[in-house]
Structures are given as structure tokens and as C-alpha cells.
Amino acid sequence: MGVAMDPDKVQAVSDWPQPRSVRGFLGLAGYYRKFVKNFGTIAAPLTVLLRKEGFSWTDDAGAAFNALKTAITTAPVLALPDFTKPFIVEFDFTVEYKAGVNNTVADALSRRDTDEVLLLAIFGPRFDFIDRLRQAHDTDLALMALQEELQADQRRAPWALIDDMDHVRACATCQRFKSDHLHPAGLLLLLLVPTSVWADIGLDFIEALPRVGGKSVILTVVDRFSKYCHFIPLAHPYSAESVAQAFFAEIVRLHRVPQSMVSDRDPVFTAVTS
Structure with missing residues (x-):
């Protein structure tokens, strides 16, 4: 009675062709990394191929591929445990290699890069819920x-x-x-046609932007007459007071106080500050 490697699995790994993607092979080999000395060093040329648009098969990658196949198909020398010291036993009695459509729970050995195209399953929605x-x-x-x-x-x-x-x-x-803290919106009023630059403006926020220099929000200020825009960066969290300060520093300083401002009913625009 003893422990031996499954010859079918050894043959399947030995016959593994040159892959078009190394992710599946590295996933299988990584399962045995504890039993392969210097696994990371050996697998380094293959790991490089996982980079985006970095798959380019080289002689180093081929040598690493063959070295890993040899390492995981070679039985290690087993030493008898010392029962006077604690040790860990790792085993798996349920793994069974099945190729193709017979493999209901596919593993890396059934996902090798081959030219065979197999339809394993078809999924569809159910409408009888x-x-x-x-x-x-x-x-x-x-x-x-x-x-x-x-x-x-x-x-x-x-x-x-x-x-x-x-x-x-x-x-x-x-x-x-549960009371409403906002004034009723009232009747819809048509906007008057502007007659001069920076007399009538529109404001809005652009949020959820990538953070740059601590800023992730842009306050857009558009002159309704000339369509000229100012984009003012803001940082979260911002308030009615901080927006007003940025507005005076970037808009009023250059174009004076506008006669009208159009915005949505954002709480920042409808808030009351002292």
C-alpha cells in the first residue's frame, strides 16, 4: 500500500501543447507550487505573458513551460513523518480527470488549447416565475x-x-x-433670450470623475449668450459656501455678477447660508 501519481493525469500534462493563453496552465501548476522548488523563478517567463497585450511566446517561455511540466509530473521523494512532532496531511480523493463533454466540473486539464470546439452547455432564461x-x-x-x-x-x-x-x-x-424642506417648484417659466455676454448664465455639476490633485467634481458655468464655458474643479465634500467662494473667485472676478443664473434644484443651489 502506498501513494502514487495518476498515470493518466501525468500523461495529460506531458502532452499539453504550447498554449495560446498560459492562465489555465499556471492555474493548474500553481496548485502544486508547494512541491516545486523555486516555483516562482521557474514560472517567471510565463507570468510575464499574463500582462495586457504582452503575450509573445519566447524560448524562455518554452523552457519554463517544459520545466514546469516536468516538475509537476515527477513524483517527489517522500519521507516518513515523525509522529512525535505535529505535521499536516494534505490529500484529495475526489479529483478525477474527465475530458470533453464527460467533464461536468471542468478543470485545467480539460481546458487546454486545442482545435476542438465542443458545446458543453446551453443556458436560457425561465419565464414561468x-x-x-x-x-x-x-x-x-x-x-x-x-x-x-x-x-x-x-x-x-x-x-x-x-x-x-x-x-x-x-x-x-x-x-x-417627513416634511418637504423645499419650496414648491411653481409654474414652468420660459427663459428669456440673453442680450449680452455673461449677463445670463447656467450652472451644473459633473461628478464621479477620477480624482486629480484631490479634485473629483467640476462646476460648469456657461454663458447663455456666447456659450463660453468655465470649468471650476472642486473637491468632495463641497457645500453652498465653498461653491459660492469658487464662483466669486473664478466668475464674478472676471465677468461681474450676472443678472440671472439657471440651475437644477440641487440642494447646494437651494441651500441658505449665513
């Missing part, structure tokens, strides 16, 4: 009993059926903490 949900609703006795009690008004909160809007209007807590 609503029907199955309705069927469960009509056949669940507990759910049917609950529905009857709710319709007969035999359940108390939180199961009782109530009119949400009436409940909110009658709830003092809701009225204190």
Missing part, C-alpha cells in the same frame, strides 16, 4: 388563511391593512420628520 409564484400563492394554506383574516380586518398591526397616505397625514411624528 410569475406562474409558479401564483401557484404557490393559491396552494399555500397558511398564506390563504392570513389573506382571509386581513380582508376580514381580524389582524392588528403590523399585519393590519391601512391607508398609507391617511396614516402619514394623521401621524404627528411623520409630519414632523
Whole structure:
């Protein structure tokens, strides 16, 4: 009784052709890295090929490929454990190599770069979810009993059926903490046609930009007459006061205070500052 390497797996690795992508081979070889001395050094020429647009097969890559195949297909010399000291036993009794369509759980050996094209599985959406949900609703006795009690008004909160809007209007807590803090938008007004430069402007924010110099937001200020733009960088978090300071420093300093400013109802624009 002893431990031996599976000859079929050894042959499969030995016959592995030159890959068009080394990711699968390195994934398999990496599983045995503990048993290969200087694994990182040997695999370095292959690791370089993982870089974006960096796949270029060289003699060094071929030598590393063959060296790793030899290393992982050569049985190591096993030493008897010293039972007076703690040690770890690693094993796997469930791994079985199956090629092609017979492999229901594909491993690296079944994903070698070959010219064979196999259709392993076809997935498609299911459209009967609503029907199955309705069927469960009509056949669940507990759910049917609950529905009857709710319709007969035999359940108390939180199961009782109530009119949400009436409940909110009658709830003092809701009225204190769910109130609207903004003025009504009012009627839609047409914008007047501007007659001079930097008298009528529009403002908006561009957010979620890559951070550069600590800034990730741009305040855009557009003259509605000339269409000339200023782009003012801002850092998060910004407030109505910091935006106003940037506006005076970059716009008012150059073009005086405009007669009208058009923006969306962003909280920064509608906030009240002291």
C-alpha cells in the first residue's frame, strides 16, 4: 500500500501543447507550487505573458513551460513523518480527470488549447416565475388563511391593512420628520433670450470623475449668450459656501455678477447660508 501519481493525469500534462493563453496552465501548476522548488523563478517567463497585450511566446517561455511540466509530473521523494512532532496531511480523493463533454466540473486539464470546439452547455432564461409564484400563492394554506383574516380586518398591526397616505397625514411624528424642506417648484417659466455676454448664465455639476490633485467634481458655468464655458474643479465634500467662494473667485472676478443664473434644484443651489 502506498501513494502514487495518476498515470493518466501525468500523461495529460506531458502532452499539453504550447498554449495560446498560459492562465489555465499556471492555474493548474500553481496548485502544486508547494512541491516545486523555486516555483516562482521557474514560472517567471510565463507570468510575464499574463500582462495586457504582452503575450509573445519566447524560448524562455518554452523552457519554463517544459520545466514546469516536468516538475509537476515527477513524483517527489517522500519521507516518513515523525509522529512525535505535529505535521499536516494534505490529500484529495475526489479529483478525477474527465475530458470533453464527460467533464461536468471542468478543470485545467480539460481546458487546454486545442482545435476542438465542443458545446458543453446551453443556458436560457425561465419565464414561468410569475406562474409558479401564483401557484404557490393559491396552494399555500397558511398564506390563504392570513389573506382571509386581513380582508376580514381580524389582524392588528403590523399585519393590519391601512391607508398609507391617511396614516402619514394623521401621524404627528411623520409630519414632523417627513416634511418637504423645499419650496414648491411653481409654474414652468420660459427663459428669456440673453442680450449680452455673461449677463445670463447656467450652472451644473459633473461628478464621479477620477480624482486629480484631490479634485473629483467640476462646476460648469456657461454663458447663455456666447456659450463660453468655465470649468471650476472642486473637491468632495463641497457645500453652498465653498461653491459660492469658487464662483466669486473664478466668475464674478472676471465677468461681474450676472443678472440671472439657471440651475437644477440641487440642494447646494437651494441651500441658505449665513
